[in-house]
Amino acid sequence: MLFYDDVNDAYKYMDVLNSMMQNDTYKKEIGAFVINLGSGNEGAIVLPFYANEDRTSFSDLYLKMDDFTRRVEFGGIDYEVNTLIHTHIYNVSSGIGFSPADGALSSGIGVPLRIIYNHVVYSASSSTDQKPIKSLR
Numbered sequence: 001m002l003f004y005d006d007v008n009d010a011y012k013y014m015d016v017l018n019s020m021m022q023n024d025t026y027k028k029e030i031g032a033f034v035i036n037l038g039s040g041n042e043g044a045i046v047l048p049f050y051a052n053e054d055r056t057s058f059s060d061l062y063l064k065m066d067d068f069t070r071r072v073e074f075g076g077i078d079y080e081v082n083t084l085i086h087t088h089i090y091n092v093s094s095g096i097g098f099s100p101a102d103g104a105l106s107s108g109i110g111v112p113l114r115i116i117y118n119h120v121v122y123s124a125s126s127s128t129d130q131k132p133i134k135s136l137r
């Protein structure tokens, strides 16, 4: 796992990796916890993605997030998880590719997810509630 004390650096890392995956036979989703560092600052813990598939990455998240409590421990420190973020590959059928599984996850943790799609970070809780929050270009 990779710890970032600035979520923007994690966005960039995930976006670059996502672009690389587009050109790879072994497409992988990349997932992370967005964590609250206090004083309005967000960091991120990017999860290993070797076992992910092109549209799944949350088996690890479920195990490590203690089922929807939105707390995670890293390096002996307990963090509040603001939300979960993951990448979507670009050739989705519609929109940003928000899936029923994404919807279930969002309602499970009670906050919108973040999704990196085509170099933009979206905040999304359903197929109709999605807004771009940061361009990575």
Ligand SMILES: [Zn+2]
Residues within 6 Å of the ligand: 086, 087, 088, 097, 098, 099, 102, 115
């Ligand atoms: Zn998704």
